[in-house]
Amino acid sequence: MIGTGYVGLVSGVCFSDFGHDVVCVDTNDQKIAMLRGGQSPIYEPGLDALMAKNVEAGRLSFSTDLAASVNAVDAVFIAVGTPTRRGEGHADLTYVYAAAREIAKALSGPTVVVVKSTVPVGTNREVLRIMREVRPELAVDVASNPEFLREGAAIADFMRPDRVVVGAESQTARDVMRALYRPLSLREVPIIFSSLESAEIIKYAANAFLATKITFINEIADLCEKVGGDVQDVAKGIGLDGRIGGKFLHPGPGYGGSCFPKDTIALTRTGQQHNVPIRIVETVIAVNQARKLGMIDRIAAMLDGELVNRRVAVLGVTFKPDTDDMREAPALTIVPALIGGGASVAVCDPQGKKEGVTLLPGVAWFDDPYEAAAGADAVVVLTEWNMFRGLDLSRLRQGMRGDALVDLRNIYLPADAVAAGLRYASIGRVAAAGHAQAS
Missing domain, CATH: 3.40.50.720 (NAD(P)-binding Rossmann-like Domain)
Known part of the structure; x- marks a missing residue:
């Protein structure tokens, strides 16, 4: 999970509670030190306890080393910020595209890269283009998985969502995303696949x-x-x-x-x-x-x-x-x-x-x-x-x-x-x- 802001941290912790092994990555040394010390940099009811539970179980860890973290993983999530560019209203995709380049350089094998950040139309396809440009020989699939987390109720929203939306155009990407969200199948949560x-x-x-x-x-x-x-x-x-x-x-x-x-x-x-x-x-x-x-x-x-x-x-x-x-x-x-x-x-x-x-x-x-x-x-x-x-x-x-x-x-x-x-x-x-x- 690249990015430990609100979306990245909550999603990473909840995926680990699903039973997946999750590494949350951030370039902010201070933030990662806080997380390793058991302290969340954001306030969200129930997050500290859930984080501690999964760290203790060995399913959740935190790192500043992106290259080591994305080695031999099934999926890499991009959950970095997309702030409004000052004075013009467009989403600033600098961090998304930078993450895509760094991920592409570090990958050692076929992987699904999932954009969790909120991004304008066309961004996911540009992420795919960037990654293929950086590593044309690498088999990479890109999926879009927007979040619908309400602050103050984010854990419940992740664990019991109205729906899960996945933009994916390859069978590999669909299969990986189904596997990640399989624990929700017991609740018959709809997974909507789209472009x-x-x-x-x-x-x-x-x-x-x-x-x-x-x-x-x-x-x-x-x-x-x-x-x-x-x-x-x-x-x-x-x-x-x-x-x-x-x-x-x-x-x-x-x-x-x-x-x-x-x-x-x-x-x-x-x-x-x-x-x-x-x-x-x-x-x-x-x-x-x-x-x-x-x-x-x-x-x-x-x-x-x-x-x-x-x-x-x-x-x-x-x-x-x-x-x-x-x-x-x-x-x-x-x-x-x-x-x-x-x-x-x-x-x-x-x-x-x-x-x-x-x-x-x-x-x-x-x-x-x-x-x-x-x-x-x-x-x-x-x-x-x-x-x-x-x-x-x-x-x-x-x-x-x-x-x-x-x-x-x-x-x-x-x-x-x-x-x-x-x-x-x-x-x-x-x-x-x-x-x-x-x-």
């Missing part, structure tokens, strides 16, 4: 569709606020339609993370390259960015439009709960804007501080939400961690200087907030008597 191009599109299309669902319900939430509807009732009413489904119909401050922002942009760039504009997704991207900016206005409205010398407590800054991932998190737009407007910001997040100290300069960090809220004019729920779901709202209010609770994840009932003496704003819900709903 390389179809597998690449499936990954991007899936993420773009989910991002569209999030953006759709966010706009419906705005309509609900204007006309007196309740977006949670609306989401339930449409989500029970089997053609729609209830997942990803939860309004909030906009999507973030490592996948949706990057993949939607990459998909639209691919469409533009081929003169097939993906206009729905282009709109989703624009609306989502505006969504994050709009949350700043909501917070300011609860402070009578004045941020100067106001203290704001922000509960949660990672893009979602159960992860330490800050990539494209709404907090990265909202918190700097609050500070830029003259507010002081206190933050509580169980995993966000590691990245947030660098990404959010100028905030005060707290481990306890009540301590973060002490003296605050407003408390903003930005990420729905479990530790924030059951707060004693009366205690929260007693410690505050002001009385504004801005619940951007709808985790509290308006009536409960009002009963605790709070002015309450949420997303797309009917205002309760005695509380202000910012618009």
Whole structure:
């Protein structure tokens, strides 16, 4: 497994738990030293224990030596990063192609090279071309095996997936991939075999569709606020339609993370390259960015439009709960804007501080939400961690200087907030008597 980032490490650990012998390779000496010491460089519930179990069983190891690691293996996975190239939106495939060249130089016999990284259409075929150019005499097959792992639930997603997608055009590649995923056959997990191009599109299309669902319900939430509807009732009413489904119909401050922002942009760039504009997704991207900016206005409205010398407590800054991932998190737009407007910001997040100290300069960090809220004019729920779901709202209010609770994840009932003496704003819900709903 080349690359020990989120996808590579989780996939490598889970494959080893299937009973396969796995070597996870990375050029980062510090990261490999951490892994050898039993410490994961990422936060993912259950990963440390599963990793330790398979290291102890002798099925899982870590190395910086790519050449030695790929010798006499059945499959080599490329799971390196494909970040968005600055200023243009295209996926940066530098690491993928570099890995392909290094693998080709090091292979000693026929092998299936599997691209696990999220890559634009045509990348897998280019990987095959590169490898044949480097080693024309070597029998190499390339397969595409996109991941569908949700951060915070990645192990369950790998072990009990909805489906496994494999782009493979040779019988050898199909046979190797079937063997790797054979443990899932007991659960009758569908394995979809397709062309390389179809597998690449499936990954991007899936993420773009989910991002569209999030953006759709966010706009419906705005309509609900204007006309007196309740977006949670609306989401339930449409989500029970089997053609729609209830997942990803939860309004909030906009999507973030490592996948949706990057993949939607990459998909639209691919469409533009081929003169097939993906206009729905282009709109989703624009609306989502505006969504994050709009949350700043909501917070300011609860402070009578004045941020100067106001203290704001922000509960949660990672893009979602159960992860330490800050990539494209709404907090990265909202918190700097609050500070830029003259507010002081206190933050509580169980995993966000590691990245947030660098990404959010100028905030005060707290481990306890009540301590973060002490003296605050407003408390903003930005990420729905479990530790924030059951707060004693009366205690929260007693410690505050002001009385504004801005619940951007709808985790509290308006009536409960009002009963605790709070002015309450949420997303797309009917205002309760005695509380202000910012618009």
